[in-house]
Amino acid sequence: MSVKAFELVPAVERDLLMGDKARINIECIECCGKHLYVGTNDCFIHHFLLDEVTSSKGKLSYSAQKLLHKYLGLKKPVAELRAASALERLIVLCDGIVFLVDMVTLETVPSAAGGGAKIRGVTAFCINENPVNGDPFCVEMGVLSSKRRTVQIYMVYEDRVQLVKELTTPEQPCAVSLDGYFLCLALATQYMILNYNTGASQDLFPYNSEERRPIVKRIGREEFLLAAPGGLGMFANAEGVSQRAPVNWSESVIGAAVCFPYVVALDESFITIHSMLDQQLKQTLSFRDGHILQDFEGKVILASTKAVYVLVPLPLERQIQDLLASHRVEEALILTEGAQRNIPKDKFQILHKRILQQAGFIQFGQLQFLEAKEHFRKGQLDVRELISLYPLLLPASSSFTRCHPPLHEFADLNHLAQGDQEKVLRCKKFLISYLGEVRSTEVANGCREDVDTALLKLYAEQDHESLLDLLASDNACLLADSVPWLEKYHKYFALGLLYHYNGQDSAALQLWIRVVDGDLQDSTRSDLYEYIVDFLCSCFNLDLVWKYADWALRKDPTTGVHIFTRRPVCKGQTQLNPDDVITYLGKHDQALLLYLEHLVLERRIQKEKFHTHLAVLYLERVLLLLSQLPTDEEKLTRARERLQALLRESNLYRVQFLLGKMENSEQLLLERATLHGKLEEHDKALHILVHKLRDFPSAEAFCIWASSSRDSAYRQQLFHLLLGVYLDGNPPGKSQTAAGGGSGDLEMAAVDLLNRHGEVFDAVRVLRMLPEGWSLQLLRPFLGRAVRASMHACRTSQIALGLAHSENLQLLHDRLKERKKPIFVSEKKGCHLCHNTFSEPSVVCLPGGVPVHTHCIAQRVRDSPTKRQLTNSSNHT
C-alpha cells in the first residue's frame, strides 16, 4: 500500500550549526518564509536563510546560508521559538521565561515603559492561528504556566505582552493549542476543549499524559489532531466530535502535522505518513534521532538533534501517477477527489477527467470493461483515444492524435493482449458495444465519422449482424476508408448499401451484379437478385433502370419484369412511359408478354396498340407451338385459352389484322369464328363452327356470347341463323367433308338446339322452316314449350285487354259524372298539388273533379311511373 508522497530533503547540515561540538543539540525550530531559526540547548538562536534550489533534473534541494547566531545569555536550552512576523518579533521560551527578540538582529526587546515584555513561569505556549482579535499588529497567545492548573491568554505587541484572560483547569495542563476561542488542552489524564470566552468546556477522551507525551495539534479551523491511547492519531473538533476516522500511529509519536491529504507523524526512528482519506499508512521514511516535526505555513520541517530537514511533498499529480502506474486505480481516484478542495475548480476538473480516463484504461487493460466504461464516461473520454488502440480502425483521414502525455501504456491492442487472441476478441467485442452505445450521444460529437467508420470496420471484421442496420440507417461512415475493409471481408452487399447511402447507386448495382454473377463471393443475401430487382423497381434514376434492367431480364425475365410491373406509383416521380418499356423489352419476348399482360389485364389500359400487340403475341405463341412437332398439347391448350379469352373479352384489338394473320390457319378455326363474331359476320362464324369444326356446343355458345350485350331480338336473330345453318345442310361445293351421315348430325343439332333453347325462337318461323318429314315426337319439348308459351301470351293479353276495358268504362263513368256539374276554377282556388292559385283556365281534372295545374300533374306523372295511367284518363277542360 505504499506510495511515495514525500521526500526528505536536508536543509541545514550539522556542520553549519554546531560543527564538531558534540554536546550541542537542536531544541526548537521556527520557519517564516525563507527565514529559519534554530534554538539550541546552549542558549543560542541561529538564523538561516533557506533557499530552494531546483536542479536541472527537477530535483529539489535547499541551500542554507547562516545569517546570524546569538547567545541569549540564560545558559538554558531555548525551549520554544515562534515568529510574529507582523511585529518582526520572535517569541522565545527559555528557562521558563517568554520574551521577545528582534527577528533581524536577534536582540532581546527591552520592556516598554508601560508594561513588561516578559512572562515568567511558563511551561508551554501556543499562538492562535485563527485570532479573534482583528488587530494585525497583535498576536494572541495561549500560555501554560507552572502556576497550578491555569491557562492564560496573552496579547503580544511589538514591545509588550498583555494578559487578557486566565482560566483554571480541572487538572494540570501540559500541552495547548488555540483556535479562535477554543483552547485544546492536554491535561494529566485527559484532553479537553475549553472556550476561553464562555468558559464552557468539553471533555474529549482520557489520556495519561504522564505516561505518554500528549500531542495537541491544530490542523484546521476548529479541528485538532491528538495523540490517543494505543498510538492513535485522533481527530476532534471544537464540539468534541470526531469527524474523521483515526489513524494508527506507533505508541511513541513525538510530533505530528497535517499536510493534506496526509497526516505526517514522527517517532524515534520513523516518519509515518497516513492518508486522511482512507486512514491507510501510505509511506514510511526511516529517520534516526527524530526530535521535532512541525509544519510552518504548509511546509513540514523536521529536526534531529543535529540537523534540519524539509519533508517535501511530491506534486499531487506525480503521486497520483505513481498510484496509477502500480494500477491502484481506486486509491488514485480517492487521492484526486480528496484534493478537490486544494485545487482551483477548473484545474481540478481537468486533472480529475484525466485521472478518470487513465483509470479507465488501466481497467480496460485488465479487461474490467464495466468499470472502464464507467470511468470513460465520467472522464468524458474522447472515444478516439480508445479507437486508436485498435490498429487501422480510425479512418486515414482522421485528424486525431493521441493526447500527450499518453493516457495509457499500450501501443495498441496487440501490445495490450500480448498475442492472446481471446483477449483481443474480448476487447473488440467491448469496443463494438461501447461505440454502439455512444455513437448517437454527444460523446461522438465532432468525431461521428471516426466512430461510425470504426464501428463499420469492427462489424465487418467480426461478421456482426448489426453491420447492415448501421448502413441502412443514418450513418457517417467514410466511404473511402470503408471500401477496402468491406472488400477484405467480402461484405459486398454491405458495401453496396454504403455506395447507395453515398448516392452511388450505379457502383452499388455493379457490385451486386458481380456477386449475383458469381464473380464475387458474399453470402449475406441469398436473394440478392430479387433485391436488385426490387432496388431497380423503386429506383428514381431511370437511366440506371434502363442500364441494368437488361441484365436482370436476361437473368430471369419473369422476375426481372417486376422492375417495370411493380414500380410503385407515386406522385412527383417520373413515370416510365409504357411505349418506351415496350420498345426496351423488344428483345425479351417473355418479359414483353408479361409486361403487356400487366398493362392490358391488370392495369386495364384501354389502348388498341397494347391489346393488338398482346393478341399478336398470344397468336404467335400459339402458332409457334403448332409448328413444333410433336405438339405439346397441354401448352398449346393453355396458350389457346389465353388467346381466345383475350379475343373474346377485348374490344380494342384490330380484328381484321389478326384475322389476316390466321386466315390460313385451319387449326385456329375457333379463334377465327370469334374474330368473325367480333366483326358481326355471324354467318361466317357459324359456318366455321358448324361446318368446319362441327362443334355444335361452341356454335351455341357463340350465339349466346355474340348476343350477350344485345337485346332479345338480336339473340333470336342469331339463333335463327344457327338453325338455318343447321337446316341448310352442307354448304354447296363442299360435299360431305365430315365423315359419314353429316346432314343427320346437323339435323340432330337443330333438334337439340330447338329443344334446349326453344324460348329464344319465334315458333311460327321455326315451324315454317322445319322440313315436313320431321316427327312431332322429336320436337316434343320444343313444341310443348312453344304451345305453352303462346297460350300463356294469349291469356296474358286477354287479361290485359279486359283490365283496360274496365278501366275505360270507369273513366267514361267519371267523365259523364263530371260533365254534369261544372268544375270551378278561379284565381282564389288553389291547386291541390302545389297550392298556388290558377292563373289560366286550362287545368287538369283529377278523378273526383279536383282541378290541378297542368304542369303540376305532368310533374307528378313524371316522378311516379305507377300513376302513368292518370295522364291517359285526365281531361282537359
Added chain:
Amino acid sequence: MPETSKMKKPDVKVVLLGDMNVGKTSLLHRYTERKFKDTISTVGGAFFLKQWGPYNISIWDTAGREQFHGLGSMYCRGAAAIILTYDVTNWQSLAELEERFLSLTDTANHDCIYAVVGNKADLTDPTAQQSQDTDGMSEDQTECEDRTEPEVLSTSLTSSASPKQVTHEDAMALYGRILRYKGLEEKSSLPAEKMCFETSAKTGYNVDTLFETLFDLVLPSILRKRNEYQESPTVDLEECRGGSSKRARSSCC
C-alpha cells in the same frame, strides 16, 4: 472505500458499540460490502458513509478493546442511533454492554435510538445459517468457509458447538434497563421487540434488516436537524418551548 473519500458532510451518525470480537466490523462489512471477510481487531475506529436516499449517514465502527474504551464517548457524541452489539455465544459480552458501554452513550443525542444486537446467531440458530440476503450471498459464504477450518465449521453447524448463552429475552430485558437508565418511558419509546435483533454477519442473517430499520427510524432526526439549520431562531425557540411536543412534531413530519 471510495465512499469515505468524498468528504460529504454526514447528516446523521450511527455508532456500533460493543465488546471486542463480538463482530461489529464484520457486521459493517457485511452490510456495506455484502461479504464476510477476515477482520483484524479494530484499532481506534473507522467509519463508512452510506447514501440513504438523499441523506448521508455515517456509520462508525468502534474498537471494542479496553485500550480504546476512552474514545467511545467521543464517537457517541451527537449520535442519532447506537447499536449495542453482543455475541450470542458469550454471556459476558452482553454484561459488558451494561457495565462498560452504556455510560458511553451519555454524549449521544437526547432522542438517540438504541438497538441491542446479538451477533453470530449462525452459531446457535439454524435459521440464521440460511442467509436472508439474496444477492450473491452463497458465493461469499463459500469464500469464507474456505478460510475457516472446515471441520470446526461443520461441527458448529450441525451440533451447535457453541451453546447459546444469551437468549432473546435477556436482550429484551437489557433493552428495558437501557430505557430506564435513560429515564425513558417504556410506553413512549420504541418497543423491545422492534429494537432487539439477532444477526449473523457471517450469513447476512438480519443484517440488512437491522441497518435499514435504524435508518428509517433516524430519518425524522435528520429532517429535524436540517430544519434547525434552515429555520430562523424564532422558530427554534418555539420548538424549545414546546418541550415534550418535540417528539410529536418529529413523528408528524
